[in-house]
Amino acid sequence: MISPTNSSISDLVSPSIRHSMTNLEFFFKHIYLLLLVIVGCIGNIFVIIIFGQKAVRTTVRCAGSSMSVYPFLFYMAISDTMYLIILFCLWLSNYINVLHRSGICQLTLYLTYVCNFINAYYTIAFTAQRLFAVINPFRVSHFLSWYRSRCIALSIIIFACLLYSYLPILIGIVDGKCYSRPQFRWINKYMDIIDSIIVFLIPYIVIITMNTIILISLRRMKQNRHELLFQNHSQLNSIREMTRRNASRKMTKLLLTVSTSYLIICAPYACIHTWRLINDRGEESKSPQLIKKLEYYSHFIYHISFAMNFYIYIVFGSKFRRELKRVLTKSKQNIYRCFHERKDFENDNQLELELTEKNSTMTIEYTFNTNINNINNKHNILRNYFCCHFNM
Numbered sequence: 001m002i003s004p005t006n007s008s009i010s011d012l013v014s015p016s017i018r019h020s021m022t023n024l025e026f027f028f029k030h031i032y033l034l035l036l037v038i039v040g041c042i043g044n045i046f047v048i049i050i051f052g053q054k055a056v057r058t059t060v061r062c063a064g065s066s067m068s069v070y071p072f073l074f075y076m077a078i079s080d081t082m083y084l085i086i087l088f089c090l091w092l093s094n095y096i097n098v099l100h101r102s103g104i105c106q107l108t109l110y111l112t113y114v115c116n117f118i119n120a121y122y123t124i125a126f127t128a129q130r131l132f133a134v135i136n137p138f139r140v141s142h143f144l145s146w147y148r149s150r151c152i153a154l155s156i157i158i159f160a161c162l163l164y165s166y167l168p169i170l171i172g173i174v175d176g177k178c179y180s181r182p183q184f185r186w187i188n189k190y191m192d193i194i195d196s197i198i199v200f201l202i203p204y205i206v207i208i209t210m211n212t213i214i215l216i217s218l219r220r221m222k223q224n225r226h227e228l229l230f231q232n233h234s235q236l237n238s239i240r241e242m243t244r245r246n247a248s249r250k251m252t253k254l255l256l257t258v259s260t261s262y263l264i265i266c267a268p269y270a271c272i273h274t275w276r277l278i279n280d281r282g283e284e285s286k287s288p289q290l291i292k293k294l295e296y297y298s299h300f301i302y303h304i305s306f307a308m309n310f311y312i313y314i315v316f317g318s319k320f321r322r323e324l325k326r327v328l329t330k331s332k333q334n335i336y337r338c339f340h341e342r343k344d345f346e347n348d349n350q351l352e353l354e355l356t357e358k359n360s361t362m363t364i365e366y367t368f369n370t371n372i373n374n375i376n377n378k379h380n381i382l383r384n385y386f387c388c389h390f391n392m
Contacts, residue, residue, distance in 0.1 A: 024297075028297065028300045029091070029094055030091070030094060032300060033087055033088075033090065033091040033300075033303075034088075034091050036084070036087065036303055036304065036307055037084045037085075037087050037088045037091065037307075039307060040080065040081075040084045040306060040307025040308075040310075041081060041084050041085075041307075042310075043307060043308075043309070043310025043311060044077045044078075044080050044081040044084070044307070044309075044310060045081070046310055046324060046327075047073065047074070047077035047309065047310050047313065048074065048077045048078060048081070049327060050320065050323045050324060050327060051070050051073055051074035051077065052074055053327075068129060068144040068145055068146055068148070068149045069126040069129055069130070069149065069251065069255060070146065070149070071146060071149040071150040071152075071153045072122045072125050072126045072149060072152075072153050073126070073309070074153075075118070075122065075153045075154075075157065076118065076119065076122045076309070077309065077310075079114075079115045079118040079119065079122075079157075080115070080119065080306040080307065080309070082111055082115055083111075083112065083115040083116075083119075083303075083306045084306055084307060086108050086111060086112055086115075087303060087306075089108060099178055100173060100176060100177050100178050101173070102172070102173050105171060105172065105173060105178035106167065106168040106171050106172070107168075108178075109167060109171050109178065110164055110167045110168060113160075113164045113167060113195065114157075114160045114161055114164055115306070116199050117156075117160040117163065117164070117198070117199055118156060118157060118160055119262075119305060119306065120199050120200070120203040121156050121160075121203065122153065122156065123203065123207060123258070123259050123262050124203055124206055124207060124210075125149075125152055125153070125156065126255050126258075126259075127206075127207055127210045127211065127214075127255065127256075127259045128210060129144055129149070130210075130214060130251070130252045130255050130256070131210045131213060131214055131217075132144065133248055133252065134213075134214050134217040134218060134248075134252060135213075135217060166191070169184070170184040170187060170188045170191070171188075189277070189280075192277055193274075193277045193278060196270070196273060196274040196277055197274075200266070200270035200273070200274055201270075201274065204263065204267075204270065207259050207262075207263060208263065211256060211259060211260060214252060214256060215256070218249065218252065218253075250317075250318070250319075253316065254312070254313070254316045254317050257312055257316050258309060258312055261305075261308060261312060262305050265301060265302065265304050265305045265308070266302055266305055268294075268298040268301060268302075269295065269298040269299050269301065269302035270302075272291065272294050272295045272298055273295055273298075273299075275291075276291050276292075276295055
């Protein structure tokens, strides 16, 4: 079956629908992108502050396995912020030419691919940690730590940077736009298929499998937790073990929500994009226009995965809410203290200025009086001299 061309689709679609599609495209390109960048950057900055502060890192080392995922969440927030900055440049390109320049084109596209990879495989990494914590809770503290998680997180970043190092060679400015170079277009097509398999297909299979095992294990743990808890522990150790497991279970549920949300948000774009790449054997123009439109709008929905984590942490993470409240309270106190110190400093300066002016006035008066006294003394001396001289 031959897919309809652009003109045939335009003939079939009514003017009102075309007008609605134009309004929808305007909304996504000019309003939605900017709102997403603002909301996402605010949330990611709070995540970076909370997970990056020294107090949390100390708590992580003391808490053990349940908090060993924090390095992934910290570096993921940095990666998501970089992606949102690129989206801001994309929004800005509606008004000025920002992205379609040599050098900037290659850099932004390279960082986009790297951030996509990091987002997918950090989700795999902390889901795998939670799976290990659920399956083998007694040995988890020996294997999971802040230092190991940080090393794995940095290794994923380095691997992603090396994996996509070919992109600046294949991409360039073609007819004034950032696009794949004509001589490398066939290579870029196959590399995009491989990238879709690496970033979408493999993570989806792995995350769905691990989440299923985690859910089954959590249900079994809920049924048998009292029997396992008091079997080999004293009462005090059992209470401690129950507290540790409750914290671990809360963290597992939080990260299970994060990974499931990632799957749901990314699913439309991942399916449509991969299907189009595999079935597009000819030129790009041969792809059905409906598929292109669906891919175009689902890509906007995919961007939400880089801005949503902060709000999931707030809703489902009680410890994160406490840390956020503490950070906001501390910031408010610092601003209040800074304001009062500035006000006191200004008052001290004003007082010092008034004292300086008063001292200068007194000095002038004293000098004036001294000069008058000196003149009077000289006048008296001269008068005495003349009087004595006249008497003689």
